[in-house]
Amino acid sequence: MKFTHKLLPLVVLIASTEAYATDGYFAYGYGVKSQGMGGVGIALPQDAVAAAANPAGMGLIGERVDFGLTWFRPQRESEIKGNAFPGVDGAYEANDTENFFIPEFGYNRQINPDVTLGVSVYGNGGMNTDYKDGIPLFGSKGSAGVDLAQLFVAPTVTWKLTPTQTIGASLNLAYQRFEAKGLQGFAGFSTSANNLTNEGHDNSYGAGLHLGWIGQVNDVVTLGATYQSRTYMSKFDKYKGLFAEQGDFDIPATYGVGIAVKATPTVTLAADVQRIDYSSVASVGNASLPNLANGLGSDNGAGFGWRDATTVKLGASYVYSESLTVRAGYNHVDQPIRSADTFFNILAPGVVEDHATLGATWVLANKAELSFAYMHAFENSKNGSNSIPPGNPPFGLGGGNANLKMSQDSLGIAYGWQL
Numbered sequence: 001m002k003f004t005h006k007l008l009p010l011v012v013l014i015a016s017t018e019a020y021a022t023d024g025y026f027a028y029g030y031g032v033k034s035q036g037m038g039g040v041g042i043a044l045p046q047d048a049v050a051a052a053a054n055p056a057g058m059g060l061i062g063e064r065v066d067f068g069l070t071w072f073r074p075q076r077e078s079e080i081k082g083n084a085f086p087g088v089d090g091a092y093e094a095n096d097t098e099n100f101f102i103p104e105f106g107y108n109r110q111i112n113p114d115v116t117l118g119v120s121v122y123g124n125g126g127m128n129t130d131y132k133d134g135i136p137l138f139g140s141k142g143s144a145g146v147d148l149a150q151l152f153v154a155p156t157v158t159w160k161l162t163p164t165q166t167i168g169a170s171l172n173l174a175y176q177r178f179e180a181k182g183l184q185g186f187a188g189f190s191t192s193a194n195n196l197t198n199e200g201h202d203n204s205y206g207a208g209l210h211l212g213w214i215g216q217v218n219d220v221v222t223l224g225a226t227y228q229s230r231t232y233m234s235k236f237d238k239y240k241g242l243f244a245e246q247g248d249f250d251i252p253a254t255y256g257v258g259i260a261v262k263a264t265p266t267v268t269l270a271a272d273v274q275r276i277d278y279s280s281v282a283s284v285g286n287a288s289l290p291n292l293a294n295g296l297g298s299d300n301g302a303g304f305g306w307r308d309a310t311t312v313k314l315g316a317s318y319v320y321s322e323s324l325t326v327r328a329g330y331n332h333v334d335q336p337i338r339s340a341d342t343f344f345n346i347l348a349p350g351v352v353e354d355h356a357t358l359g360a361t362w363v364l365a366n367k368a369e370l371s372f373a374y375m376h377a378f379e380n381s382k383n384g385s386n387s388i389p390p391g392n393p394p395f396g397l398g399g400g401n402a403n404l405k406m407s408q409d410s411l412g413i414a415y416g417w418q419l
Contacts, residue, residue: 022377022408023311023333024350025148026125026254026276029053029357031104032068032414036359036373037315038329040270042258043214043224044315047371047416048106051120051156053272054212054226054258055168058108058118059158068104068414070373075407076129078346080137082400083388088136089400094129094145094349104414114160124150124174124251127348131182135346137388137397139185146347147201150251151175154210164217170210174231174251177201180242180347188394191297192241199238204249206233224258230280243283244291244301252277252284256311266320272313278306278336288344289389304348305341309334315357327359327373335382342384342402349404352377368417377408 022028029039030052041050045057047066076094083089108118126149134140151174158168183197190196208231214224231251240247256274263269279285286303294300315329332354337345345351359373383403390399 022352022355022375023331024125024276024278024306024309024336025127025348027123028311028331028333028355028375029313030120030122031066031106032070032371032373032412033327033359033361035070035375035410035412036327036329036357036371037270037317038331038355038357039311039313040258040260040272040315040329042212042226042256042272042274043222044258044260044268044270045214047414048108048118049104049120049122050106051118051154051168051170051210052122052124052152054214054224055154055156055170055210056158056166056212056214056224056226058120058156058168059116059160059166060214061108063110063419064106064108064416065419066104066106066414066416068371068412070102070104070410070412072100072102072410073098073408074128075379076349077405078135078349079403079405080388080400081403083137084390084398084400085136088398092131092135092346094131096130096132096143097128100128109419116158118156120152120154120156120170122152124152126150127350129347129349134182137185138183138346139187140182141184142182144182145180147177147179149177164215166214168212172208172210172228172231174206174208174233176204176233176249178204178236178239178249180239183242186296189292189296190241191295191301195238195241195247196296197242202236202238204233204236206231206250208232208251220262222260224260225256227253227255229253230277241297243297244286244303245282245299246297249283250281252281266318268317270315272311274311274313276309276311279308288341289387293395302344304344305338306336307334307338309336323363325361327357329357329359331355331357337382337404339383339385340387342382342404343387345404346402349382349406351382351404352380352406352408354378354380366417368415371414371416373410373412375408375410377406379405379407381405
């Protein structure tokens with residue numbers, strides 16, 4: 001435990017710098033091994049970051065430590081078409097900042113044959129756009145965009161009810177950091193124009209609960225289920241004139257089920273289905289333009305109009321030899337952004353839907369493990385439909401539509417060992 005006490009503050013400091021994600025604004029998978037298999041993990045724990053997918057998984061991995069770092073490179077672009085104002089139509093790249101590094105850390109200790117205690121530290125999700133020359137219809141002065149990062153520190157306890165049934169619980173201690181810039185044109189719609197944009201980074205803290213179960217049906221099939229409560233966060237006071245409910249930005253609840261099948265002694269197949277309740281958080285789920293007249297920052301203020309999303313994750317692993325395991329996977333998420341809300345989502349164009357992944361683990365001479373994972377999220381577009389209000393300011397913005405486009409790549413590396 002002294003080892004963890006010394007390293008955890010450093011991991012938290014690094015992990016709170018930047019994060020980005022792919023299933024909406026949530027990560028597509030947690031832990032490099034899971035990432036190599038499309039993000040599966042509800043019924044297939046593989047390392048000490050397992051609590052992120054299912055706390056019960058920590059009861060099946062033994063005593064171990066894991067460190068990882070993922071390089072993430074999203075490509076974001078927005079396009080405005082059919083606008084009445086001259087010089088507005090065209091494509092706008094949001095890639096002035098395009099390289100992100102997302103660390104992870106896990107530690108697990110077997111207290112007795114039935115109980116474990118551990119902690120998983122990981123980037124839960126985030127969103128970043130950086131339009132170097134601003135967005136004309138947003139009234140930008142200089143660059144424009146947003147920067148959201150979310151960090152979870154999840155102390156976890158598990159209990160083996162029977163030799164085949166394990167339950168777990170994590171206390172999700174959450175940290176968020178947010179900044180918005182270049183939104184001066186919306187000052188007239190804000191309930192607090194001095195807390196709308198260009199206020200630098202603001203911090204938010206909160207907590208929630210994550211529960212999980214894993215049951216081994218037989219020697220071949222393992223099932224899992226998990227529920228993560230809404231994480232209640234303190235408000236972004238610097239941006240109470242932007243986010244609905246005076247700067248509130250809670251992290252939505254998620255729940256899911258998983259299955260892992262040991263098809264042969266060397267081949268394991270796994271699948272997860274997860275639901276993310278984006279619409280339950282007003283700042284995310286409120287429709288954008290219909291609520292703009294209520295005032296940005298009000299209880300019924302404009303949000304990003306995101307729908308709840310279902311994610312399907314599929315993965316396979318093959319033990320090639322005692323020293324090498326290879327992995328592959330696929331991840332699909334429902335499109336959370338509605339066509340009528342693409343204009344506001346110029347700031348948050350999380351439109352990718354399909355991801356392909358590859359991974360591998362090498363067992364080293366000292367029995368430690370070195371793992372890699374690569375992910376490509378295929379380019380996807382979401383075109384607007386009546387997404388920019390017609391007419392002139394203050395209630396019109398010249399009409400037309402905002403179209404969104406994104407693709408992503410990531411490469412992760414992790415090092416872990418049994419204690």
